Structures are given as structure tokens and as C-alpha cells.
Amino acid sequence: MRVLMIGDIVGDAGRSALQDHLPRLKRTHRPDVILVNGENAADGRGITRTIAREFFGSGVDCITLGNHAWDRREIFDFIDDEPRLVRPANYPEGTPGNGFARLALPNGELTVINLMGRTFLSTLDCPFRKADELLAEVKGPVLIDFHGETTSEKQALAWYLDGRVSAVIGTHTHVQTADERILPGGTAFLSDVGMTGPYDAVLGMEKELVIKRFLTQLPVRFEVGEGRTQLNGVLLELDPSSGGARSIKRIRIDDDEPWFE
Amino acid sequence: MRVLMIGDIVGDAGRSALQDHLPRLKRTHRPDVILVNGENAADGRGITRTIAREFFGSGVDCITLGNHAWDRREIFDFIDDEPRLVRPANYPEGTPGNGFARLALPNGELTVINLMGRTFLSTLDCPFRKADELLAEVKGPVLIDFHGETTSEKQALAWYLDGRVSAVIGTHTHVQTADERILPGGTAFLSDVGMTGPYDAVLGMEKELVIKRFLTQLPVRFEVGEGRTQLNGVLLELDPSSGGARSIKRIRIDDDEPWFE
């Protein structure tokens, strides 16, 4: 089972970059399933129904989210109708939407779970225990998008779940890490998959604005950056029966790393 | 000017990994200068005089630090005597030690500055303005070890200094990022160089203990992990006259990426 996961799509630039590269990524890697993190798809903050449909129309099978899930209030109007749009599962009981999706694929079922870290983020339910709870009811390959700020929380969760899930792939920092590996128990891990969108920007946002906020400590409204783009993702090969990971490979496409193999 | 910088050395395991790989790294890459971040060298917390001497004795030219600089109180006894041991420059005026070092090399002088981010870390002086202040008095190649938690602060500082320093290399997260590049103005950038030490651990610390703290939220004393090790670094080629970066190359050595080129 070949899984292509693409990191936080930021604004128009990110969606363009996805459209630019997705056909070739499909041809080259022939993924069985395509996942994207969409929490920043609408001008950098949240996602709309139109954008979600655009992603699904392009061949995306599942959209995960994160702390920015709720930035566009219209999400409350459609998240309950869209089982392939997944918000962090460790929001408290009663939160709209689903925390995981079961994707039926030709060669089996893949469960995609979204969890969010708590360090320097929201005070949600414990992601470790929420994973235990969800995994008690799931069979087959499981991929976790762990949306978190700190490397310690991400590594800790991956080790905690090693041998129990196919992969723990981090999102949220918007920077791809170079620590891809398969843990001894068979779980693929990458601290962060990185983002997709403006390349000459700060996490996808106009760099002058971000610098201004750091310098002045005054409120500055961020805008999505312009110009050159990047795409960051990861390609996983999972054993459809055991759920174990066979391989993990980072994907980075930008002007400094123009293509890959 | 070839610069080899090696990320946060964690405990005995990290120091062993350094000793294991440094001779071969020297032979292969023939660096003009070797830098290490040593804030975790003494059992994961701080550094001692003996360890600093050990590093210098192995061919290290300069040791940078970070938020853990002061964990071993003996540092206050020797930091003022060791110009090649550098703590974050944006600690307030009057802080013991130096915030930068000037290293005389065969082909010119390299200035190494240590700065620390403020987001989710200590409330120090502004690292952007401190950089401006230090750069006003420096000529030639400059490398900044920017010790910080968030990718936004690291990217913002790198863009802010693009064209004014040779390189901004992040430390502190203990996970190497895959975003190495040379910015348009000629500054090499990597969000985080990663750590050197235990490989089957959480940021170098015994993984069961870190998991326990996340699960219980109780105080747990961390210990440096055991077993297999990793080394993470970066290799830079700088123009000794202009100070511009010619190339940046990540180095990762562990059992999953056993050697490199």
C-alpha cells in the first residue's frame, strides 16, 4: 500500500503548487492513497468547503487539519458531512467533525487519525490516551498525522505507538525534518513533513510581515507570501496485512531541489 | 573556507559518537574549522570544564551553547576564561562569558555568534537587534548558531540577516531539518542541525522516562539514553572574502543512514 502525504497547504500558492506537482507525483509514485494537511488552505487560515472539494477533485483521498482547523467559521457548516475531512481526534467529546477516517482502498483499508500535541498548543485531551482508545477499535494499517509544536512530544508519541501503527507523521511546524526512519517495531516516523506553498516566506507567510511582528511585538496581520513555491511530502510503503512500514521517503520540491527520484 | 558544525552533543553517548566519527569527517571533508553545540554535553544538561577541554582536544575550534548553558554551575568558574566557548549573545548585559568568538583561520577570520530565540524560551534581549549591533563591528564571514524553539523565529531571523551573514544554522530542537538552502542574498540557512547522541531516545533522553512524563504530567528526572547513536551536522563552504555561502550540505549518520558522501 503506497501512501503519499503532503504537508500543510498554505493559501493559493500552496494549492497551485499542489496542482502543479500532483499529476507528476501520481505518475511517478503511483500512490494508492493521497493525504494532505489542509489547515492553512484558505489564505493561510482554515479551509472552506470549496477548497475541500477542490482537493478531493484533484485526487486527494483525505484531508487532515490542526490548530487552524476552525479559522474559517464555515467549517462548522460542513465538517460533519464530510467523513474524509479529519480534525484532531483529541478535541473534547462533542466537538464537530471526525477525528479519523477509514479509507477503503483496492488492497485493504487505511485508517487515518489526526491528533494534536499539547505542548505550546491547545489544552486538549491526552493524545497518547486518545490514540490507545482509537486503536482498540481499529484493524489494519493506521497512519497518524500528529500536529504538534515540539520535537519531544512527536518523538515520544511515535515511540509510544511503535509497533501499533503504520506511521506517525508530524505536521504544524511547516518545516520538513530529515529524521525519517522506521522504528524497531515497524512504525515509520517523520517529525514533520513540511509545508506546501510560498518558498521565499516564513512558514508560507509574507516574510516582511513576520519580521515586523518579531521586531515590534505589535499586532501585524499576516498575508500568504508570493512568488516561488515549494512542495513537501512523504511517500510510505505499508504492508497491507501487517500494517508495518516497509519504507519511508521524503519528498521536497523547490527551486533548490528541483526534482527528486 | 570549509566549516563543519555538529549539533547538540548529548551526554556520554554524544561525546562517544563525536569521537567515533570526527576523524573520518575530518579526512573526508577537510574542514578549516569545526564547531559543536555543547549545551547538553554533561549528562544532557550543561557542560563542564573537562568536557570543554575534551572537545578542544579533539580538534573542535568553538563550542556554542543555549538555554542549557548554565545547568552545571561550574560553568560560571571557567566561561570567562575560555574565549572559544560561546553563550547566547542576547543574554542581558553583564552576563558571564562571551556571545561570540573570532576564530583566526589560515584563510581568514570566522566570527561565530550564538543567539537565542525568545518564543517559548527565555525572555532575553531581542535577537534581531543584538545581531544588528554585533554585525556593525564585524568584518568577514559570520556564522550564527540560532538556538530556538520555533521554525518561524528561525526563518524570520535568517531572512532578516540574508546577505549580511554567511550562515544562520539553528539548534535546540535536536531534530535535523531538511530545509537547507542558500537564501537569495547569499546566506546559508538550516532551521536545525539536529543532535548527536542516543538514536533510540527522545531528543537523546531515555524514551520511557519522557513518555512517562507526558502520560503522568508528574515530575520525572530524565536520563541520557543508551544504545545506538547518531551524529547530525552540516558542512558549509564559505567565500572567505565576501563571506557569502557557496554550498550547504547536511550530514546525518546513524544506523538508518550509515554513511554519507
Next chain:
Amino acid sequence: MRVLMIGDIVGDAGRSALQDHLPRLKRTHRPDVILVNGENAADGRGITRTIAREFFGSGVDCITLGNHAWDRREIFDFIDDEPRLVRPANYPEGTPGNGFARLALPNGELTVINLMGRTFLSTLDCPFRKADELLAEVKGPVLIDFHGETTSEKQALAWYLDGRVSAVIGTHTHVQTADERILPGGTAFLSDVGMTGPYDAVLGMEKELVIKRFLTQLPVRFEVGEGRTQLNGVLLELDPSSGGARSIKRIRIDDDEPWFE
């Protein structure tokens, strides 16, 4: 039902202040039950078995705790044997000790619950939902010691529970607030009851050391302050059948407010 609650006892100085004033407080107010917060009783950090016994020996009926509960590791040896020593109830399941105590009094039973806020503190279970859960099984008067950093979380919990508990009394900031009131539903509220211990200090700790840490941002080991002391508490009159609060009165004793009536 008359309840006397005394805020965070800090170190030897706090315990002396308690011994100095408790006899007179008993004579004057004739409380049916005496509660103290003991998280800082052992040199400012945690509590020992000996100190807990000392409190009980002086007439204290119940000791509540907070984020410093675990600072003295010996607590793990005795907390499970002492039903009148209460740690925050919203620590995750499996945490040693009890989150509440049921105190049999001549005129009925008082339930004392300890909860901890999450803003700028530990990432525990939701204190609002934990309160709901505990209250579902309790009858009669209930007092909550809500150990929290921010005024917003404390006020929000008090309003959330108004009419369902007898009192929500805050601890942790070590400064008594002047906002005592009975909410419309009958719940007595005080954002923080304040501390008991050194008066010429910062939260009970030697002031020069705290100032030094703010100025230098370096690690400084705090010590409990010396000299003059203060005691801060609150006196509540509860209806033993309805559980509603009839009155709430702050107690502050120090050299600037030497006695009270």
C-alpha cells in the same frame, strides 16, 4: 457549617505563622473545619509526611495541594494512605492519591475537591468536566480549591459551578484577591486566598533571589524568605443542608493589617 481555609503555607515561616495564629483563629471564629493548602510547606516545594502530620496535629482537617504537590518525592510513599491529603483531581487516571476528601462533621459532611487550572500550568484533564463528573456522585456542601494561574480560568469555573457547589476558592498565585462574593446561584467565590509565610518576600521566597532571576534570566535556586510573616485565609459560612454559602469573609494578618474582626 463554618469553614476556615488558609492559603499556601510556605516553608518553616509559613508553618510558624500557622502555629502562631491558629489558636486565636479557632477561638474567634470557631470553625467546624479547617483546610490548608500545603503544596509549599516543605521549604517552599512539596510536603513531607512529617509536615502533614504536624498540620493534622494542629487541628487541620484536610490539606489540599497543587502543581508543587510532587516536589518532594516521599509524597509517593504516603499520599495513598492519607485520605485527608488531596491532590488536584484532574490529574490523569492512575495518579497516586485522591482528588477529593469527604469530611464528616458534627453538622453534616463537607466534600473538599482540589482541581488545577491548565492555562500556563500542566496539561491535565479538563477541570470543568472533572468537576461535573465528581459532582454527579456527591451530595451536600462542596468546597473546591481551584489551583490556577489566571483570573479568567478561575472566574469561569466559578460561574460554571454556581449553584452546584458551596464555594470555589482559588490558590496558587500566593496573593489574596479582594473579589470575595456570593454568586447569584449561592456559590461563594474568591479568586485567590493568598499565602501564609514570609511577608517581606516574593511569593514567600527570598526577594533578592527572585529579582536576580528576573534580571539575569539565569537559573537561581530560590530559598524561603526570612523575617516577618503573614497569614491569609478565608472564612465561609455554609448551609449544611442546601450547601449554599451564607457568607464569605477574607482573613489577612500581617504587620500592616495586624488583626481583624
Next chain:
Amino acid sequence: MRVLMIGDIVGDAGRSALQDHLPRLKRTHRPDVILVNGENAADGRGITRTIAREFFGSGVDCITLGNHAWDRREIFDFIDDEPRLVRPANYPEGTPGNGFARLALPNGELTVINLMGRTFLSTLDCPFRKADELLAEVKGPVLIDFHGETTSEKQALAWYLDGRVSAVIGTHTHVQTADERILPGGTAFLSDVGMTGPYDAVLGMEKELVIKRFLTQLPVRFEVGEGRTQLNGVLLELDPSSGGARSIKRIRIDDDEPWFE
């Protein structure tokens, strides 16, 4: 020199409460100077030119601010023209507006300085050092509005400045503290003066909305509360020549403490 300082005025309700009580406060206490914190005056976030004029028209001599100073963008249009509107002085150099005001009174000059804490707030310049710097150039009575989150930072600054300023009065938590005192060196201190505005609310904001945010961890837009109001302030008597504090007295007006003497 009699100083009346009134805490964070929240929205329309806060401004009404001020108008309701100010005439009587003037008659009763005959203050030489009236200060208000106005950071929440415009619907709970920021201040407008119209509101600032309204305050000055009512007899207010100086308006201090805090972290919400900039919430209404129009402040950038008028803050430089209004010397009696003071924002935290430890914003970085180049920030619009003034960090202090010199008020000429019949019996001498009063300097009002606004500073902001850094713990759990913005990463500004060090408030301790900024105070030193400003005090080097000031003679006569000085009052500091120290806008901060934590009691430790507020107490530490007060002790640091004891004997060098007339008063350190905290703002920001919106809850009045009961720790008013004159420190040994002659500086009056109160950790927080409290707020002015809705009484049946959470820090002045509609309580159901704040509770909803705590329960759901979802974005909730806060609105200023309605109904009954409160006013909180402090009355100081300063020696106009030495600058030392002669007395400090809290003022709390609400339905539970309907008037005072």
C-alpha cells in the same frame, strides 16, 4: 498629593460605571490627579480617540495601557499626539507613543510610567532595566502602572523599586488584590487594582462565551458582558517633596460592596 487610579475600564459598561461613580469619588476623595487604565475601553479591546477624549473630558488626567493597547488600529493615528495617553515604556525603541507622562499638578509634578511584564505576555525589553533608565532622569513622585500577568513579576518589580518610586500598582488581571501595603522604603504597592465594567462576567466579558472557550478549546469571539457593573481603584496619598507614599487604600464598588468610606 492625592492620586486616584482606576483599573482597566472594559467597554461601554466600564465607561458607564466610571461616569456613574467619578463625581462622587471626586467629591469624597478630592484627588489631585485621576488615572485610568484604558486598554479595554473600546468593546474590550483597545481604545479610540473618541473614548480617550471622553475620559479626559470627565476629569481623567492620564490614561495608561497594556497588551491590548494596539487592538484598535486607529491608535496609531493619534497616540503620538496625546502626551497623556501612555503605553508600556518597555516596548522596543521606535514604538509609537510615549511610555510615561509628566503631569503638572498644583502641588508638584507626578510622573506616570507604564511598564509591562514579560511572563506569559509579550517579549518586550526588560521592565526592570527600563525602570532604571527612566528613573535616572526623573525627580519627584513617580507612579508605575505595571501591567502584568504574574504576581511574582509584580512583587519582584515593586521590591526592586522600593524607595525609588512612590507606587507600583498592577493592572491586567482584572481582579483587585488585597495586598495593598507600603514597602519599607516607602513605595506603595498593590499587585492589581482590578477592573471597571461588567460585574457578572469573566474579566468583563460575557461569561457564557468564556466558559464555552474553556470547554471547547475552539475559537469563540468574546463580547463585553451586560448587566450590573463594578468599579475598582486605589487611592494614594503621596508626599509631594520626597515622593514617598503616606497611605494606600483600595476602592471597590459593586452590589456586594455598594459604597465605601
